Structures are given as structure tokens and as C-alpha cells.
Amino acid sequence: MQPTVEDVARAAGVSRQTVSNVLNAPERVRPETRERVEAAIAQLGYRPNRVAQSLRASSSRMIGYRIEPVHPFAVGSIHDRLLHALADAGRAEDHHLLLYTADDLDGEIAGALALHRAGAVDGFVLYGLHAGDPRPPALLHHGIPFAAFGRTGHDEGHPWVDVDNAAGTAAATRHLVEVGHRRIAFAGYPRGGDVGERRAEGWRATLEACGLPPGPDLRGEDSLATGARLAAELLDDPEPPTAVVAATDTLAAGLLRGARDRGARLAVVGFDDTPTAAALDLSSVRQPIEAVGHAMVRALLNPAPPDGPPAASLLPPELIVRGSSCPP
Amino acid sequence: MQPTVEDVARAAGVSRQTVSNVLNAPERVRPETRERVEAAIAQLGYRPNRVAQSLRASSSRMIGYRIEPVHPFAVGSIHDRLLHALADAGRAEDHHLLLYTADDLDGEIAGALALHRAGAVDGFVLYGLHAGDPRPPALLHHGIPFAAFGRTGHDEGHPWVDVDNAAGTAAATRHLVEVGHRRIAFAGYPRGGDVGERRAEGWRATLEACGLPPGPDLRGEDSLATGARLAAELLDDPEPPTAVVAATDTLAAGLLRGARDRGARLAVVGFDDTPTAAALDLSSVRQPIEAVGHAMVRALLNPAPPDGPPAASLLPPELIVRGSSCPP
DNA sequence: TTGTACGCGTTATCAC
DNA sequence: GTGATAACGCGTACAA
Numbered sequence: 001m002q003p004t005v006e007d008v009a010r011a012a013g014v015s016r017q018t019v020s021n022v023l024n025a026p027e028r029v030r031p032e033t034r035e036r037v038e039a040a041i042a043q044l045g046y047r048p049n050r051v052a053q054s055l056r057a058s059s060s061r062m063i064g065y066r067i068e069p070v071h072p073f074a075v076g077s078i079h080d081r082l083l084h085a086l087a088d089a090g091r092a093e094d095h096h097l098l099l100y101t102a103d104d105l106d107g108e109i110a111g112a113l114a115l116h117r118a119g120a121v122d123g124f125v126l127y128g129l130h131a132g133d134p135r136p137p138a139l140l141h142h143g144i145p146f147a148a149f150g151r152t153g154h155d156e157g158h159p160w161v162d163v164d165n166a167a168g169t170a171a172a173t174r175h176l177v178e179v180g181h182r183r184i185a186f187a188g189y190p191r192g193g194d195v196g197e198r199r200a201e202g203w204r205a206t207l208e209a210c211g212l213p214p215g216p217d218l219r220g221e222d223s224l225a226t227g228a229r230l231a232a233e234l235l236d237d238p239e240p241p242t243a244v245v246a247a248t249d250t251l252a253a254g255l256l257r258g259a260r261d262r263g264a265r266l267a268v269v270g271f272d273d274t275p276t277a278a279a280l281d282l283s284s285v286r287q288p289i290e291a292v293g294h295a296m297v298r299a300l301l302n303p304a305p306p307d308g309p310p311a312a313s314l315l316p317p318e319l320i321v322r323g324s325s326c327p328p
Numbered sequence: 329m330q331p332t333v334e335d336v337a338r339a340a341g342v343s344r345q346t347v348s349n350v351l352n353a354p355e356r357v358r359p360e361t362r363e364r365v366e367a368a369i370a371q372l373g374y375r376p377n378r379v380a381q382s383l384r385a386s387s388s389r390m391i392g393y394r395i396e397p398v399h400p401f402a403v404g405s406i407h408d409r410l411l412h413a414l415a416d417a418g419r420a421e422d423h424h425l426l427l428y429t430a431d432d433l434d435g436e437i438a439g440a441l442a443l444h445r446a447g448a449v450d451g452f453v454l455y456g457l458h459a460g461d462p463r464p465p466a467l468l469h470h471g472i473p474f475a476a477f478g479r480t481g482h483d484e485g486h487p488w489v490d491v492d493n494a495a496g497t498a499a500a501t502r503h504l505v506e507v508g509h510r511r512i513a514f515a516g517y518p519r520g521g522d523v524g525e526r527r528a529e530g531w532r533a534t535l536e537a538c539g540l541p542p543g544p545d546l547r548g549e550d551s552l553a554t555g556a557r558l559a560a561e562l563l564d565d566p567e568p569p570t571a572v573v574a575a576t577d578t579l580a581a582g583l584l585r586g587a588r589d590r591g592a593r594l595a596v597v598g599f600d601d602t603p604t605a606a607a608l609d610l611s612s613v614r615q616p617i618e619a620v621g622h623a624m625v626r627a628l629l630n631p632a633p634p635d636g637p638p639a640a641s642l643l644p645p646e647l648i649v650r651g652s653s654c655p656p
Numbered sequence: 657t658t659g660t661a662c663g664c665g666t667t668a669t670c671a672c
Numbered sequence: 673g674t675g676a677t678a679a680c681g682c683g684t685a686c687a688a
Binding site for chain 1: 680
């Protein structure tokens with residue numbers, strides 16, 4: 001059994017509450033008494049019981065997070081980076097991450113509701129928001145605090161953090177133009193997803209701003225095979241592009257492979273700067289995931305005043321230049 | 329504020345304890361009373377407060393886990409699979425995963441001690457045990473329950489789960505022999521690590537059992553670049569091997585690339601069956617990580633009787649055959 | 657400055 | 673079968 005305040009009090013020859021005061025209001029205790037108590041604490045290895053503290057404060061100091069199953073085709077993911085960043089961000093404010101699983105978004109909502117009702121968590125961090133996402137309205141309706149990564153398009157009611165996707169592909173496109181490319185294509189997700197469209201938009205707008213005609217705008221599912229197929233498609237053109245901006249590192253890796261299979265040169269820039277990008281010497285747009293995690297935890301634990309708007313930040317990504325984006 | 333037992337009791341016109349009995353010992357309550365209480369519970373959306381339950385039971389129903397920073401060079405990892413498996417395994421026994429961070433193994437031990445002293449977790453799951461690992465003796469010394477993935481060589485005192493690494497490379501080697509290869513090399517971690525040596529041992533023993541001479545046994549750090557370099561080294565041989573057993577998918581991917589760069593054919597089998605393997609059509613040895621996670625949680629939550637040995641299981645991996653291990 | 661009393665929400669024990 | 677009482681460990685208003 002762990003020692004309690006009572007044990008410490010007995011060992012130090014003071015009352016239970018004096019020990020509590022030493023911990024929570026040290027200035028109220030005479031220095032010599034404090035030292036005696038602190039010695040007893042150290043000697044017994046006493047730590048306040050978090051569960052009792054939680055019950056007393058009706059705050060669990062836990063942040064809930066649903067962990068998704070691993071996506072079997074994505075060659076690299078930022079998910080593990082985010083998880084570490086969240087756990088690390090909580091440390092400074094003495095909060096911990098509580099993981100739970102669910103089969104889908106409705107299960108995630110049901111699980112969040114149950115955990116919150118049971119007092120197991122103070123709030124949640126939501127990953128991968130998208131247009132039409134059912135989670136924000138559901139949690140808002142039940143009055144459950146949360147912070148989100150991504151946006152739905154109706155994000156006024158809760159704190160959120162997002163990365164400026166368009167700025168990322170814009171930087172990639174600008175970089176390719178600067179090293180001399182003039183025909184620059186785009187390879188992305190199927191049309192409709194908001195993240196994908198924003199990445200396409202950054203590419204398109206930058207070409208326009210540079211006075212260059214947009215190259216082909218190809219789409220497909222996020223896999224290596226698709227990337228390779230798109231590369232073949234691009235190179236079949238009588239006047240093929242010399243560079244491609246890809247919406248993910250997975251597609252970018254596929255494009256590199258497709259081009260190499262044809263013995264052709266093709267400059268490629270990926271997105272997410274996964275370990276795969278580093279391994280393949282692939283230039284890539286890096287999301288500031290550590291900052292995202294810290295910003296979400298901060299927004300969740302230090303909510304805005306009731307009359308002000310919730311915290312919201314749009315963070316800039318950073319282009320990591322490697323060998324795959326060389327001049328034509 | 330969430331409803332409490334008291335609220336339910338008032339709504340159902342019974343005492344607080346009758347409500348508790350309905351939840352924890354239903355057979356003691358007259359059916360009609362029970363129904364009335366259950367209706368009140370449903371109507372109020374009552375859920376027992378986990379924190380109060382924890383305090384009462386002195387069990388937090390939490391499992392602690394230290395999440396490591398992402399290794400920047402490994403192209404695929406089984407870590408995210410394990411995390412999901414652990415969270416999922418806890419669900420069945422109404423336990424949740426509590427994540428924390430630490431800078432190194434000593435920090436992990438200190439954090440575990442603090443969390444356990446504070447009553448925040450009931451026990452821990454340890455990842456990546458190796459010979460000389462300081463964590464098992466430290467936790468045993470403090471009487472902190474834990475289950476481990478991997479072995480140190482002195483594993484009698486605590487529950488552990490491991491994957492039979494030698495059986496994995498043995499299956500890979502046997503498969504390559506069966507499809508017709510006779511000169512089969514090995515590419516692995518630098519000598520010394522126990523996991524790496526077991527994987528090498530499975531390869532060596534199988535060749536011996538088949539009456540074949542062992543091919544070159546090459547080692548290097550776990551990166552794509554190393555794999556490519558080792559491929560070049562192998563193919564420089566006047567009588568080069570036609571196949572390689574690799575200790576990781578990352579090395580295997582590098583070997584494939586190295587061979588392709590030389591325009592040579594080289595059959596390769598990797599280890600871990602990461603998404604990278606699927607993407608590259610790479611045969612690979614798959615660890616049963618989901619089973620590992622479930623076995624660890626089971627062992628942790630249902631400890632062996634004090635007089636019996638702790639639970640221990642050595643799980644078999646499975647060879648996933650794809651295109652990279654075709655006949656010579 | 658120190659000690660006393662109470663409540664956070666739950667459940668086990670024990671009378672009735 | 674049901675209801676009062678106590679206890680888990682802590683923090684805090686209040687009194688001394």
C-alpha cells in the first residue's frame with residue numbers, strides 16, 4: 001500500500017492538514033515544520049493520490065483520444081508523431097492521454113460520451129476533421145470540451161488547429177518554378193475531400209501567379225501503385241511535365257518509381273515528410289505536427305472566456321528540399 | 329454536472345444503495361424495483377463515476393505505456409499496430425491505456441514509479457525489451473506489475489510475450505529454398521542485439537538443416553541506404569547469392585532498390601510486414617502484433633497465482649509471400 | 657500557524 | 673429485499 005497524507009503526518013509529528021498545506025500552500029507553514037514534513041515525504045516516497053485528487057476536484061486531468069486502426073496502405077503517417085506530441089504537451093500541464101478504440105466515427109462519439117459521463121476524461125482531441133464530420137456537432141451538443149485538428153467549414157464553436165495545406169503546395173510549386181521547371185503537374189486525392197482540394201489549390205494558384213499554364217491535374221487513391229500509374233500517364237504525354245507536386249509522400253514515392261521504371265526524369269515533391277521521404281531523398285512539405293499537438297492541448301486546457309471566440313490557429317508548413325526536386 | 333446515484337435514487341423513489349445493488353448485485357433487487365431504477369438510469373443517462381469507483385476499489389483500471397519519439401529513419405513500424413492492439417485489448421476488461429513520455433529508459437522508470445505511486449495506473453506494458461534492459465529489475469524491485477514485449481534473458485519473474493524471431497527467418501529461408509534458391513544471404517542489424525542474432529540464427533540453422541552452405545552474413549544499421557549498399561556488396565561477388573533474408577522491411581526495401589539499380593535480380597524477404605512491404609510487393613515475416621497486445625494485457629490483468637510462474641508466451645510469426653521472393 | 661469537520665461518488669457491511 | 677453507516681484519500685472553509 002502507498003503512503004497517504006496521514007502516514008506522512010504521523011511520521012512528521014504533525015496533523016494531516018499541515019501536510020496538505022505544505023504541498024498546496026507552503027507559505028502558510030513555518031519553515032522548520034515544512035522541512036520536517038518535506039523530509040518525511042521524501043523518506044516515505046509519498047505522492048498525492050491522483051484518483052482522490054480527481055474526485056475532490058472533479059477533474060480527471062485526462063485527455064481522451066481515439067486511436068484508429070493502422071491504415072494498411074499508407075507508407076508513412078504523421079499519426080504517430082501527433083500522438084507523441086500530444087502526450088508530451090500534456091506533460092507540462094500534468095495531464096495524460098487516455099486512449100480508446102472505436103470502429104467508426106459514431107462509435108468514437110459514443111465512446112467519448114461514455115468516457116465523459118463517467119468522469120474519466122476532461123475533454124478530447126479530435127484527429128482528421130473533414131467537411132460533414134459528425135463529431136464536432138455531437139460533442140458540442142453534449143457540452144463536451146474538445147480541440148480539433150482540421151476543419152469542417154463550420155468551426156466557429158470550438159477550438160481548432162490546422163495546417164495551411166495550400167501554403168504547403170504553394171511553397172512546393174514555387175520552389176520547382178525557381179529551379180527552372182515550367183510544366184508542373186499535380187497528383188492528388190480524388191476530388192471532393194477538402195484537404196485534397198486545398199493542396200490542389202495551392203499548386204494551381206501559384207502557377208497562375210507565376211504566369212505559367214497549369215499542367216495536368218491527376219487524381220487517384222493514396223497508394224504507391226496509383227502514383228506509379230499516374231507517372232506513366234503523365235509521361236505518355238507528347239510534351240510531358242518535368243515536375244509533379246504530390247498530395248502525399250505515398251503518391252510521390254509511386255511517381256518516383258513510375259518515372260524510374262520508364263527511365264525518365266521527373267522532379268517530385270511530396271507531402272508530410274514521413275520517414276519514407278527521407279529514405280527516398282524526396283523533397284517534401286513538412287507539417288509542424290509537434291506545434292499542432294501543443295496548440296491543441298493548450299486550447300483544450302485553457303479555454304477562451306465564454307464571451308470570446310475559441311482559440312484557432314492555422315500553422316504554416318515547411319518545405320524540406322532534398323534531391324528529388326532538382327532542375328529539369 | 330453529471331447525475332449521481334443519488335439523483336437516480338431520487339428519480340426512482342428508492343435509496344442510494346438500492347441503485348448500487350441494481351448495478352452490482354441485481355439478483356438482490358425485486359424485479360419491479362429494478363425496472364423502475366433501470367428506467368431512471370436510462371432517462372437520466374447515468375453512468376457510474378469511474379474516479380469514485382477507482383478510489384473505492386483502489387484500482388484505476390488504467391494501464392501505463394511510455395510512447396517513444398518516432399524513429400526518423402525506419403520506413404515502417406509495428407509500434408502503431410501495437411498501440412492500437414493494446415487499447416483494443418483493454419476494452420474487453422474495461423481498462424484504458426494511459427500514455428506518457430520520457431527521454432530515455434531511466435526516465436521511463438521514474439515516470440512509471442511516479443504514476444504507480446500516485447495510483448494513476450494499475451500496471452505497465454513495456455515495449456522492446458533487450459538484454460541488460462534496466463526496466464524489469466527496477467519495476468520488480470518496486471513491486472509494480474507489468475508485462476513485457478520481448479525478453480532480457482532473465483525473464484522468470486514477470487509475464488512476457490515474445491515473437492519467435494528465429495522461426496520467422498527460418499520460414500523465410502525455407503520458402504526461398506523451396507522455390508529453388510541455393511545461395512541465400514542474410515542482411516541484419518549490427519551484431520550483439522539479441523533480436524538481430526535470433527533472426528540470423530533462424531536463417532543459419534535452416535540452411536544447415538537443408539545441407540546448404542550459408543551465404544554471406546552482412547550487417548549494418550537499419551536504413552534504406554544500408555540495404556542498397558549491402559545489395560551492391562553482395563552482387564559484386566563473382567558468384568553472387570540469388571536471394572537474401574533481411575532482418576527488417578527497411579533493409580529489404582534497400583536491398584530491392586540496390587539490386588534494381590544494378591539491373592540485377594535478387595529475391596528478398598523482409599521482416600514485420602509493414603505497409604511498405606505491401607506497397608513494394610515484398611514478401612515479409614509478419615509478427616502477430618494484435619495477439620501480442622492481447623496476451624500482454626491478459627497477463628497483466630489476470631496475474632498468475634503467487635506460487636505459480638508468471639504467464640509467458642512465445643508466438644509464431646507468419647510468412648506473407650509476395651512477388652519479391654520468386655524463383656531464381 | 658494548526659487542527660476539526662465535511663464532502664467529492666461509489667460500494668461493502670450489516671442491521672432491519 | 674431494503675436502507676442506514678462507514679470508508680477509500682484528498683482539499684478546504686472554518687474555528688481555535
